[in-house]
Amino acid sequence: MKFMMLSLLRTGFKGNTFCACRKILIDRQNNDFVRACHILSQIRRNFSSNVVLGCISSRKSGKIEDITVKETIINTLVDPTGTGRDLTGDLDQDQVSQTLMSFTKQSEVYKAAQMEGLIEPFLSKAMERFTEFVMNNISQLPAQLHIVLYDIINSGKHMDDLFPFFIDYAKKLYPHFEFKDDLQLICDLTQPANWYPEARRMKRKIIFHSGPTNSGKTYHALKAFMNADTGVYCGPLRLLAVEVFKKCQDYDVPCDLITGEERRFHFSPDEPAAHISSTVEMASTTLEYDVAVIDEIQMLRDQERGGAWTRVLLGLCAREIHLCGEEAAVNLVQRIVHTTGDSLEVRRYDRLTKLRFDTKAIETLEEVQGGDCLVCFQKKTIYNVCMELERLGHNVAVIYGSLPPATKLAQAEKFNDPKDPCKVLVATDAIGMGINLKIKRMVFLQIKKFSRNENGQLVSSDISTPQAKQIAGRAGRYGAGQEVGLVTAFTEKRMLELKDIIKQEVEDIKAAGLLPTVEQLEQFYFYLPSFKLPDILNIFEHMSTVNNDMYFLCAMQNFKALASLIDHIDLPLRVRYQFCMAPVSLNSPSLSTMYAKFARSYSNGTPIDCKWLLMQTDYPWVLPRTIKSLSNLEEVYEIMDMYLWLSFRFEDIFCDREKVQEVQSELETVVQEGVKKLGLLLLKKKTDETKGLSQKKFKWKKKGK
Structure with a gap:
């Protein structure tokens, strides 16, 4: 008996015998070897x-x-x-x-x-x-x-x-190797222009407005946009989309505003206007337009968002497309347009005002003058600088990334208003695009910035040449009565480092970013139904083929991190994909926690109304009395932004949009009032860390004082 079984196992099949042999042993005990052989023949299969x-x-x-x-x-x-x-x-x-x-x-x-x-x-x-x-x-x-x-x-x-x-x-x-050929076909990204057949059927004319900051390139593109019968503007920021929307109103051009978190209609939702101002991710590639404007086209090199610019460049159904951006993107656009069959015209612009380095660096904040904008890249540094400037008698405006959009605009208006006592602005690189400012001199307090590398680790490095030039170029705005914009830095050493950065030639952009579509990921999921989204993305990235001469696959680090946050929650893949596209800052534990709660509510089918949302905050809000309470209110605002973003995609669950918009407007007022009293809040913030930072990291005062 034992010999017969051994012979069968050696020759009878070449697969896994775990289940088969267990049954054979049971049947052997029942002296039913014939039945055992029958079972063996039935379960002959691969290991x-x-x-x-x-x-x-x-x-x-x-x-x-x-x-x-x-x-x-x-x-x-x-x-x-x-x-x-x-x-x-x-x-x-x-x-x-x-x-x-x-x-x-x-x-x-x-x-x-x-x-x-x-x-x-x-x-x-x-x-x-x-x-x-x-x-x-x-x-x-x-x-x-x-x-x-x-x-x-x-x-x-x-x-x-x-x-x-x-x-x-x-x-x-590695189960994905079983379907390797099919999966490689799905993630073949070598011909992204063919993803947009409607655009390929059109004969599009591309006009590239190339020039530095304050060269008038966007002005000419927007002029064509507003003069057209139909048009769409695609901007990198909600602030820019709102600015173009308001500009259309000023010129009596009916225009709708469409961003991830907001919709405003000139007529009504059922009667769309002929012009649309939108963020680049929200632009439709199926509607037809006479004229489209894609602002900051050089963003197609961005590792996270670059795919959004590539998408509209390849996919917009517009007879005339105006691109605004750096000269560094021209050659790449020429190569891409060659594959789409469109025509290209390049219009180059010079800066309308002069820009030069100041004769010397500043050594202390006592040298700050009216019209100065002090740039640094950390919020706590902004707070410390503001506190010292307030002590020196300056009325200060502040702009940084986590402020609500209306608060940023209010601070910009305060700084720009010649009748307002505020003459100094302290800001992060959030001013690099999207806000018109009457800056006379740009002062770089820092030239190093923290960012996350491909492993998600925070690393400090010098700002890039394009970043430095874009920020510096905000000085000496045309039309503000300033013929020359000045640039300087904090300390002579930093001034020399800044000059070295800015004098470097900006290299041509080599490739444009691509993002996998939800349809492609769904096809992956069909073959690998038990894989989770973060791993599907990693496998997709590994197996994908890209025309490296023109394109790269975006890193999607933020997307992957968000996918990991809700990895344990049961969601359909398409819904999970949408959640991972939400505007969520991973630097905030409270935002990450609320994001997971939102996903859990969707999974459970539990609607979230405004009352529930307010219960998660310290509502009713009061004017912040500390920097921490101001930061908390800013996070609450971002939570509401996240809710509104999701409400336009999952209305059944995030069902109280109008009420949330109302209370968010109230919150915005409270935050604005808090920022106005920032100096008083900072005086209460007297921690050892702040003292050490102001005394050691920056020598704000002259020696002997």
């Missing part, structure tokens, strides 16, 4: 088929080869009944180890695996994991694998017989 697709988990290393099935799924391969051991006896652990070592060193094994489509870095990792699996489960191996190892050690059988077991294990470890 890998025993494991159903299970949950996929990404390991902490972030390496693509570490995205594998969970250990619990791998462990279903073992045979706890020890059928193989029962048939042949125990395997010698040292001999098995030597056999596996010899197997892994054979070059023929690697060549054969590569022919099966298993390539590095997956091949080496699979070999390592296969060895671990065998050694850790040497007494519970699948029966046929046990027998093959026994025969290799004791009967001189060739170790190549291990290869089918290894390759099946590897494909089980």
